[in-house]
Amino acid sequence: MKLKDYFIPDHYFPSVVRIKPEFFAENNIKCLICDIDNTLATYKEALPQKDVKDWLDTVEASGVRIALISNNREKRVYTFNSVLGYLYVSNAGKPFTGGMKKLMKQTRISPEQTALIGDQIFTDVLCAKRTGVRSILVRSIDMTGRPFLRMKKHFERYFMDQYYRKNNIY
Numbered sequence: 001m002k003l004k005d006y007f008i009p010d011h012y013f014p015s016v017v018r019i020k021p022e023f024f025a026e027n028n029i030k031c032l033i034c035d036i037d038n039t040l041a042t043y044k045e046a047l048p049q050k051d052v053k054d055w056l057d058t059v060e061a062s063g064v065r066i067a068l069i070s071n072n073r074e075k076r077v078y079t080f081n082s083v084l085g086y087l088y089v090s091n092a093g094k095p096f097t098g099g100m101k102k103l104m105k106q107t108r109i110s111p112e113q114t115a116l117i118g119d120q121i122f123t124d125v126l127c128a129k130r131t132g133v134r135s136i137l138v139r140s141i142d143m144t145g146r147p148f149l150r151m152k153k154h155f156e157r158y159f160m161d162q163y164y165r166k167n168n169i170y
Ligand SMILES: [Mg+2]
Pocket: 035, 036, 037, 038, 039, 118, 119, 120
């Protein structure tokens, strides 16, 4: 794998709820590990919105194991998960792979059948690639008041261009 391939997502969607539940079966994904902040909810939302919760329920009902992985602190992740009840890792330290390895040891689902979904290339996509799982990128839900994130998005653009080229999206 070339260095730049570590930063190009395998799939890209404008938001999680836009992914049809069939997508996972079609792509042989049996375990979906989800980033929380700006992927499933904004930083301000302590709990998932109804549409996201419904989407997670539907995906889970279709036979996909779901887990949460967040670099945020235990209290945030514990509270968010209180209405979901998934396996989770907080303070995951993405793009380092320790959190992913810990989760995958518990799910016992192969890397080939596992996907990590998140909103950041240098955190989530890189972590997925280093762990050897499929990577799904979504657009960050809300970046207001986060100038550093905005700057990172600027650097992500190069890799998104590569993604579009690779998938013939112009
Ligand atoms: Mg995030």
